[in-house]
Amino acid sequence: MKLCKRCVNPDTRPNIFFNEEGLCPVCQFELQKEKAGIDWEARDRELKEIIEWARENTKSSYDCIVAVSGGKDSTRLACYARDDLGLNPLLVSCLYPPEQMTERGAHNLSNLIELGFDTIAISPDPITWKTMMRQSFFLHANWCRSTEMALYAIPIHAAIAYKIPLVFLGENPAWTIGERHGRLDGDASKMRYCHTLQGGDPTPLMTKDISKKDLHFYTYPPEEDVEHAKIRIIYLGYYIRDWSGYNNAQFSIERGLExxxxxxxxxxxxxxxxxxxxxxxxxxxxxxxxxxxxxxxxxxxxxxxxxxxxxxxxxxxxxxxxxxxxxxxxxxxxxxxxxxxxxxxxxxxxxxxxxxxxxxxxxxxxxxxxxxxxx
Ligand SMILES: [Zn+2]
Structure with missing residues (x-):
């Protein structure tokens, strides 16, 4: 296993490509940034255009959806959308079953809601949830396969159902860890093709106890539905100057994150x-x-x-x-x-x-x- 010469990113990470000098993609971006800087004004303009587009195209009282868990990144995103961008966001959360969710998790989601947000929380059936998790674990030694599908599909289902055209996610993983599944900017429309979601189709994880009807919230809405509803999915983290896991945590701890x-x-x-x-x-x-x-x-x-x-x-x-x-x-x-x-x-x-x-x-x-x- 080779590590990047500049950081410690390993070449065993799925979907990662090192250059001839042995640098991972994240470090290549970092060096480019050092040399040329980031054109933040261009990013600001791009975001402004996205926001104007969302305001014009929403058929709801909400301008955007922010996918949240109640953790550090989602607390930061929700506050940024409302307080810095002046948007009226609807928060959408996929809840873990009570048997899996920690007290801390319940506290943090309540804390985020109490900061003053309208929130929709969807709780998928815990029995199907567990069956799918077990299947993901036995087939792939990765229990999150099924649950991540629900986590990422639910905000898109909500966007279609409530006719809200803009969905904000956190960070583009290409920039932070070097796993690339789409473009390198704020566009998250290719999210479904990341390593975990595998196209967003949960049927390979079905068992005889599960029918397709049970999988509505695990199934990523088809591309034509997303296009028809004119939904844009954006990594908001790309547009925030001091976005990082560490900074987001400090921000959120000050606002009650446990x-x-x-x-x-x-x-x-x-x-x-x-x-x-x-x-x-x-x-x-x-x-x-x-x-x-x-x-x-x-x-x-x-x-x-x-x-x-x-x-x-x-x-x-x-x-x-x-x-x-x-x-x-x-x-x-x-x-x-x-x-x-x-x-x-x-x-x-x-x-x-x-x-x-x-x-x-x-x-x-x-x-x-x-x-x-x-x-
Ligand atoms: Zn590196």
Whole structure:
């Protein structure tokens, strides 16, 4: 596994391409930015045009939809749309089932709503939800496959249903982590083709207990429906000058966001302000780490290096120490929730562990090989 020469982005990330100098796309953008700067005035003009278009084309009292979970990015986006852009946003949220959602997650969504927003929250049927999650886990060792489909499809369904033409999402992942599935600007119309959504069709995850009718909110509305409803999907983060996970967290904490208090070695997360609304993401990041050799700490370190908060050496240390870490209690809770045994859990995980990068230690646990990383 090769790491980017400037940050620590690995070449095992899906949909990533390094240049001849061994730089990841994020660093190539960063260097371009240093050289030429970003034409923020052009971005401002572009956003202004989008907003005017939305105001003219909405058939609703709302100018736009902001897809929210109640976390740091969505709190920032909702406030930005209302307070900086002067829009009248409708917030749309897909709720995790009560069995999965943390108290903290419920608090954070309430906190966001209490900042003064109209909000629609859709709760998909928890039984289908769990069945689809189990299927995603057994087929792909990635339980989020199905749930992310619902998370991303629901705001688009709401936009069509309520005749609101503009949908704001957070950041273009091409810029922050280098996973590219569409254009490099604020346009998010190709979101459905990202690695997790796979075109937005949940039918490969169906079981005999599930019919197509159960999957309305998991199914990304077809391209012709989105076009017919003249919907534009935009990464608002692209237009915000100080947009970053870290800055968004500071902004949201000041406005009541509750963060995690677990240690990085328990959650594979340096700062504890990502994925606050449920805990199984920690398990998924561990599995991702076994599959590709990197987890959430790599993403955090890349962002920190690019924003000048951290140098590469320090970042590399943190990645080695904390990436992919997940306390056993989260695995146990995950198995209890999915109603599977821990043996079944490890059977699935063992199947996808990258043997070129990982070996078993004396206790039989997976660890990164000494020479796995070419830093
Ligand atoms: Zn890089």
């Amino acid at each position: 963060t995690r208090n677990e240690r990085p070695e328990e959650i594979g997360d340096l700062w504890g302000f990502t994925g606050l609304d449920e805990d199984f993401r920690i398990v998924n990041q561990m599995i991702k780490y076994f599959k590709f050799g990197f987890g959430h700490v790599t993403d955090q370190v890349c962002e920190a290096i690019n924003s000048g908060m951290m140098d590469r050496e320090e970042g590399l240390e943190l990645v080695k120490k904390y990436d992919g870490r997940c306390d056993e209690r989260f695995i146990k809770r995950f198995c209890d929730y999915l109603e599977i045994s821990e043996e079944e859990f490890w059977e699935v995980v063992d199947r996808v562990v990258n043997r070129e990068l990982f070996e078993r230690d004396e206790k039989g646990r997976w660890r990164l090989k000494e020479d796995a990383i070419e830093a």
